Amino acid sequence: MKGIAKLASELGxxxxxxxxxxxxxxxxxxxxxxxxxxAAQRMGYAPNASARNLAKGATNSIxxxxxxxxxTASNSDxxxxxxxxxxxxxxxxxxxxxxxxxxxxxxxPYHYLQRFVARETVDAMIIxxxxxxxxRIDLLQARGIPFVSLGRSESGAGYSxxxxxxxxxxxxxxxxxxxxxxxxxxxxxxxxxxxxxxLFHASYRSALARHGLPYDPALVxxxxxxxxxxxxxxxxxxxxxxxxxxxxxxxxxMALGLxxxxxxxxxxxxxxxxxxxxxxxxALRFLSPSATCFRMSLHDLGVAVAEAVLAQLPGHxxxxxxxxxxxxWPMVLRPGESDAFTLPxxxxxxxxxxxxx
Amino acid sequence: MKGIAKLASELGxxxxxxxxxxxxxxxxxxxxxxxxxxAAQRMGYAPNASARNLAKGATNSIxxxxxxxxxTASNSDxxxxxxxxxxxxxxxxxxxxxxxxxxxxxxxPYHYLQRFVARETVDAMIIxxxxxxxxRIDLLQARGIPFVSLGRSESGAGYSxxxxxxxxxxxxxxxxxxxxxxxxxxxxxxxxxxxxxxLFHASYRSALARHGLPYDPALVxxxxxxxxxxxxxxxxxxxxxxxxxxxxxxxxxMALGLxxxxxxxxxxxxxxxxxxxxxxxxALRFLSPSATCFRMSLHDLGVAVAEAVLAQLPGHxxxxxxxxxxxxWPMVLRPGESDAFTLPxxxxxxxxxxxxx
DNA sequence: CTGAAAGCGCTTACAG
DNA sequence: CTGAAAGCGCTTACAG
Numbered sequence: 001m002k003g004i005a006k007l008a009s010e011l012g013x014x015x016x017x018x019x020x021x022x023x024x025x026x027x028x029x030x031x032x033x034x035x036x037x038x039a040a041q042r043m044g045y046a047p048n049a050s051a052r053n054l055a056k057g058a059t060n061s062i063x064x065x066x067x068x069x070x071x072t073a074s075n076s077d078x079x080x081x082x083x084x085x086x087x088x089x090x091x092x093x094x095x096x097x098x099x100x101x102x103x104x105x106x107x108x109p110y111h112y113l114q115r116f117v118a119r120e121t122v123d124a125m126i127i128x129x130x131x132x133x134x135x136r137i138d139l140l141q142a143r144g145i146p147f148v149s150l151g152r153s154e155s156g157a158g159y160s161x162x163x164x165x166x167x168x169x170x171x172x173x174x175x176x177x178x179x180x181x182x183x184x185x186x187x188x189x190x191x192x193x194x195x196x197x198x199l200f201h202a203s204y205r206s207a208l209a210r211h212g213l214p215y216d217p218a219l220v221x222x223x224x225x226x227x228x229x230x231x232x233x234x235x236x237x238x239x240x241x242x243x244x245x246x247x248x249x250x251x252x253x254m255a256l257g258l259x260x261x262x263x264x265x266x267x268x269x270x271x272x273x274x275x276x277x278x279x280x281x282x283a284l285r286f287l288s289p290s291a292t293c294f295r296m297s298l299h300d301l302g303v304a305v306a307e308a309v310l311a312q313l314p315g316h317x318x319x320x321x322x323x324x325x326x327x328x329w330p331m332v333l334r335p336g337e338s339d340a341f342t343l344p345x346x347x348x349x350x351x352x353x354x355x356x357x
Numbered sequence: 358m359k360g361i362a363k364l365a366s367e368l369g370x371x372x373x374x375x376x377x378x379x380x381x382x383x384x385x386x387x388x389x390x391x392x393x394x395x396a397a398q399r400m401g402y403a404p405n406a407s408a409r410n411l412a413k414g415a416t417n418s419i420x421x422x423x424x425x426x427x428x429t430a431s432n433s434d435x436x437x438x439x440x441x442x443x444x445x446x447x448x449x450x451x452x453x454x455x456x457x458x459x460x461x462x463x464x465x466p467y468h469y470l471q472r473f474v475a476r477e478t479v480d481a482m483i484i485x486x487x488x489x490x491x492x493r494i495d496l497l498q499a500r501g502i503p504f505v506s507l508g509r510s511e512s513g514a515g516y517s518x519x520x521x522x523x524x525x526x527x528x529x530x531x532x533x534x535x536x537x538x539x540x541x542x543x544x545x546x547x548x549x550x551x552x553x554x555x556l557f558h559a560s561y562r563s564a565l566a567r568h569g570l571p572y573d574p575a576l577v578x579x580x581x582x583x584x585x586x587x588x589x590x591x592x593x594x595x596x597x598x599x600x601x602x603x604x605x606x607x608x609x610x611m612a613l614g615l616x617x618x619x620x621x622x623x624x625x626x627x628x629x630x631x632x633x634x635x636x637x638x639x640a641l642r643f644l645s646p647s648a649t650c651f652r653m654s655l656h657d658l659g660v661a662v663a664e665a666v667l668a669q670l671p672g673h674x675x676x677x678x679x680x681x682x683x684x685x686w687p688m689v690l691r692p693g694e695s696d697a698f699t700l701p702x703x704x705x706x707x708x709x710x711x712x713x714x
Numbered sequence: 715c716t717g718a719a720a721g722c723g724c725t726t727a728c729a730g
Numbered sequence: 731c732t733g734a735a736a737g738c739g740c741t742t743a744c745a746g
Binding site (some may be wrong): 013014015016017020026027029032051053054055056057 | 715716717718719721722723724
């Protein structure tokens, strides 16, 4: 004998009563409940998850799918760790378990997700690394699984998502650079990638248009999502005809490579080239000159994501909040030295002077 | 009707036969199996995980517990993402699922783990962030749960662990620095933390002893596990009486803060102070002067961990390998410029010259 | 307040 | 090769 049956027989009561005592049902004698709780504690008993889930028709756990492929995993750094903690802080209060599901490099994200969905391993999902066209969203909607997407997609409609406010970041960056006299502003945009890159690109175009500046495809630099990507794109950036005087990086860690290559070339960020990076990151804090970037709370983002999930779970709805959440997560400018100069009108071109020809 | 019963009734056969067909049992008519497979595919059917686990008495999933607290999470960077991918590459071949279980900052790791263990949510566990005394190991051994520890502990005995070869790294670092004429070699060791820090400290002492060098507690700098920790400890490092000429960093990212502070002080790593960092990391590659560190494959480490888990799972043992794996994962020196100088005998002291008094 | 019993959706000896 | 049935360990109406 094992499990609840063993507990019950030791106590000389029925498994039903044990179950009710353990689950905090009100119709249990106080003394009985105390005995049950004590015995469970003493014997290290906890209900078997599979049996419990089967009986209750719910798993009480939320899946959080992340991708391990280099393109998005490099982006992970401490990003997801911070978000997990925020998510957990909410879920724990509701007795829900967070299961992080890492999709391997060589697996198809759609099929990876499908397994968990079809097998009903989780009650709800959080997905990330959203693609422009992302069939995972169609799948989740078709199956009626509650989910929140950390990132937007053009797939589906009326689903909950929370995404970093790329538009805000790009707009503020471009406004700031234009105000400093820049006209030739480059951006780094990985060619293939998550929808985030598309949004970044589109925001860039519209921000330029708002300022009456022409869109020059040559200023959109294809770059790998990594420190190394930042290093490797530097020469291409500087080789663009009518050399750009500023660059906005889609991924913060690219700044490390960019800075290094600029230094090797004798070009000084913040004097010869304005640089704005994306998200404030501990590893960036020690760059010199300090990098202008945008900060946000990973923890709070996680909290918001978890709350958006709860809003879809019957029995966990805290407030009469709308079940569908769609929001861009605000990011706040953290001015640094890397773009702290104004371009004199007459020299607004070819201000970048490499040490050697 | 739903699930396998629905599938069976649509096909006009029993659920038993459907189950056998789906599970690849040999005693099923080929045509029947084909019909079942086709229907399952078409209807997007997959067996309910809870019911299946309950019936089989196994979950076919492996938990990987990580901790989100700042001390270890900062260390996580891309470390765990790389390891997960290696683990997955092995588990997928065995039809096992990897569930990452992130222990929240404000939760007790022991109780967090206990829930999953007592509820039989997973068939085996991988734990990390091992403490010197770590009751999780006692718990897992007492319950007879197969597990592998990514890191050693003084708790328990005869369990499987794989740990980075701290001893090797420290020995090689000290040998190298001593060969370059250094006698006053500092190390950064967080005061409270995982067992890793204890091992680092102990290795340092024994390496010094091997060279007949005295152990000076003042050379053991208490440092936070972060980039900022590296920045903040720099002044204390330089203020140690009979100033050290070299430092070995326990956590690679500390180098970012250290470099920055040294630069502010006009002190040049690799000329005025020898620096050796721990693990090779993309973010370090762009430091100038380049940092001497140790490289390893996160993916291969993950593979080894997964194989150590499989060795304990009946039915998954690939080779007649010993069930208990205990190994230090080798790390290979990647020489950089940060320690590429030899101390002249006569100036082996007070070689560090700050710009200002 | 408690017990007996059905049921959650599977898998698997056991017959045939 | 297939079906009927028991059983996995819980939870929860339903009686009493």
